[in-house]
Amino acid sequence: MTDNTQQFASDNYSGICPEAWAAMAQANQGHERAYGEDQWTARASDHFRRLFETDCEVYFAFNGTAANSLALSQLCQSYHSVICSETAHVETDECGAPEFFSNGSKLLTARTENGKLTPATIREIALKRQDIHYPKPRVVTLTQATEIGSVYRPEELKAISATCRELGLNLHMDGARFANACAFLGCSPAELTWKAGIDVLCFGGTKNGMAVGEAILFFNKDLAEDFDYRCKQAGQLASKMRFLSAPWVGLLENDAWMKYARHANHCARLLAELVSDIPGVSLMFPVEANGVFLQLSEPAIEALRARDWRFYTFIGAGGARFMCSWDTEEARVRELAADIRSVMQG
Numbered sequence: 001m002t003d004n005t006q007q008f009a010s011d012n013y014s015g016i017c018p019e020a021w022a023a024m025a026q027a028n029q030g031h032e033r034a035y036g037e038d039q040w041t042a043r044a045s046d047h048f049r050r051l052f053e054t055d056c057e058v059y060f061a062f063n064g065t066a067a068n069s070l071a072l073s074q075l076c077q078s079y080h081s082v083i084c085s086e087t088a089h090v091e092t093d094e095c096g097a098p099e100f101f102s103n104g105s106k107l108l109t110a111r112t113e114n115g116k117l118t119p120a121t122i123r124e125i126a127l128k129r130q131d132i133h134y135p136k137p138r139v140v141t142l143t144q145a146t147e148i149g150s151v152y153r154p155e156e157l158k159a160i161s162a163t164c165r166e167l168g169l170n171l172h173m174d175g176a177r178f179a180n181a182c183a184f185l186g187c188s189p190a191e192l193t194w195k196a197g198i199d200v201l202c203f204g205g206t207k208n209g210m211a212v213g214e215a216i217l218f219f220n221k222d223l224a225e226d227f228d229y230r231c232k233q234a235g236q237l238a239s240k241m242r243f244l245s246a247p248w249v250g251l252l253e254n255d256a257w258m259k260y261a262r263h264a265n266h267c268a269r270l271l272a273e274l275v276s277d278i279p280g281v282s283l284m285f286p287v288e289a290n291g292v293f294l295q296l297s298e299p300a301i302e303a304l305r306a307r308d309w310r311f312y313t314f315i316g317a318g319g320a321r322f323m324c325s326w327d328t329e330e331a332r333v334r335e336l337a338a339d340i341r342s343v344m345q346g
Contacts, residue, residue, distance in 0.1 A: 006325075006332045009310040011177075011290060014325035016247070017209030017260060023250030024211075027242045036060070040242040040249060047252040048203075048217060053190045057218040059227060060244045061236045064176050065094045067202040067214040070234055072139060073102035074227050075170040075200065080138035081106040083125050085117055087147040089174060101234060106135040114285065115146035116156065119163040126167045140164050141172040144181045144192065145289035149268075151181045154196050161197020170223065171197055176204035176214075179261035180289035194219035209251060209260050209326040213244040260326035264290035267324035267333050274337035280344050284319055292322045296344065303343035309336060 007013050016024075023040075032038035045058040061067040068090050072082055082098065084091050086109040090098045099105060110121040117140065126137040140160065145151045152160075164171045173193065175181075178201065182189055193201050199220040205213045218224035231237050238244050251257040272287045275294065284293040295318050296304075304311070304320075312321045322336070 005308075006327070006329060007310040008322040008324065008328075008336060009312055011207040011264065011323045011325040013310075014209070014327050016211045017251070017256060017326055019250035019254070019256040020205075020210045020247035021250075023246040023248075024243060027246035032240075032242050034239050034241070035237055036241040036245070038242040038245075041245040044215075044245040044248040044252070047249060048215060051189055051252060052193060052217065052219075053188070054194055054219060055221075056194070057221050057224040057227070059216040059218075059224075059231055060238070060241065060248075061214050061216060061231065062212050062238070062244070063206065064089070064174070064202065064204055064214050065097050066234065066236050067216050068141070068172075068174050069094060069097040069101040070227070070230055070236065071172055071200050071202055071216050072098045072141060073105065074230060075172060075223060076102060076105045076138040078103040078105055079135060081108045081135035082139045082141055083108050083110055083117075083122055083137055083169070084141045085110060085112045085115065085143065085146070087112065087115060088141065088143055089147060089176065090141060092147075105138075108135075108137065112146075115148035115150040116152055117142060117160060118156075119159050122160065122163055122169075123167070126169065137167070137169060139170045139172055141174060143174045143176070145177045145184070145291075148285045148293060149287065149289045149291040150285060151184050151288045152192075153185065154187060154191050157192065157196035157198065164197070170199050170220075173198045173201045175201050177207055177289055178203050179208045179257050180265055183258060183261035183265050184288050193217075199223055205248060205251065207325075208257055210247045213247060215248060261290070264324045264326055264328060267328040267330065268292050268322075270330060271322060271324070271333050271337055274334065275340050278341050278344050281340065290324045292324075294320050294322065294340075296320050296340070300340070300343040304339060307339055307343075309339065
């Protein structure tokens with residue numbers, strides 16, 4: 001028996017937004033050249049260049065793990081290391097893919113403040129050891145928005161970038177929820193990337209209304225040399241590439257990507273507001289993107305699951321994460337909030 005009710009475990013639960021679906025249907029008319037030589041891939045790439053206000057190299061991958069891993073492997077050699085947050089997706093949820101695709105580059109985890117790396121923590125790891133017996137730091141990777149929903153401000157990114165330049169480190173951004181960060185800050189994509197010193201961005205589409213597909217944008221074009229060969233070798237060069245790139249045209253051409261990010265963020269704020277006065281419920285982190293992290297009692301968590309609510313509880317005892325999506329209905333948010341109130345009141 002299937003359950004099609006909206007859930008809050010992950011924004012990956014959601015379907016395909018109408019704009020992406022329509023673009024795929026249009027791309028399905030007739031024949032097109034294969035392996036990215038089609039008009040849809042060209043159009044999507046041009047949309048990205050206009051959106052980011054710069055001439056960048058654009059590539060498409062099937063998912064975020066592939067995008068992050070290939071981008072990081074492009075930026076370092078096997079004897080290098082990548083500095084990341086202790087909660088970074090590349091560290092906790094990608095099954096060693098960054099190390100695999102880089103032929104062994106080591107991930108070095110750094111302390112965070114509110115889920116974010118700082119110049120000080122980056123410097124601490126980068127300068128910890130500089131002898132030949134230790135993997136040489138070469139890349140810093142940031143997550144925007146972070147795994148706990150916090151968002152890097154432009155000034156924070158610029159400070160990190162300055163530290164990276166000083167230490168000879170490339171700067172990569174895992175933007176699985178980059179759209180939500182832009183929506184929260186009201187900043188342009190350019191202000192949160194290359195204008196702040198980001199070399200490479202993996203822009204997430206799956207969590208923003210697409211079926212599959214992430215875009216890899218090299219703002220430092222010199223770093224993209226032969227990246228197409230790396231994608232091919234890794235099985236990421238889609239023969240019918242238009243079905244990865246066409247949904248991006250649908251998302252980008254009329255700013256649907258921003259509309260949906262704003263909506264998801266709004267639903268997260270609504271949930272936080274609706275439960276803010278419930279005794280025993282507390283926000284674990286500020287709500288800045290589309291996730292709400294709540295401290296609940298263990299009996300309440302069990303009771304919510306008994307009422308068929310799905311959510312993740314990997315933040316520690318009593319910690320629960322609720323993710324809102326591009327299509328989350330306000331009525332469903334209110335149902336969840338009401339049930340949280342009910343189970344917390346016994």
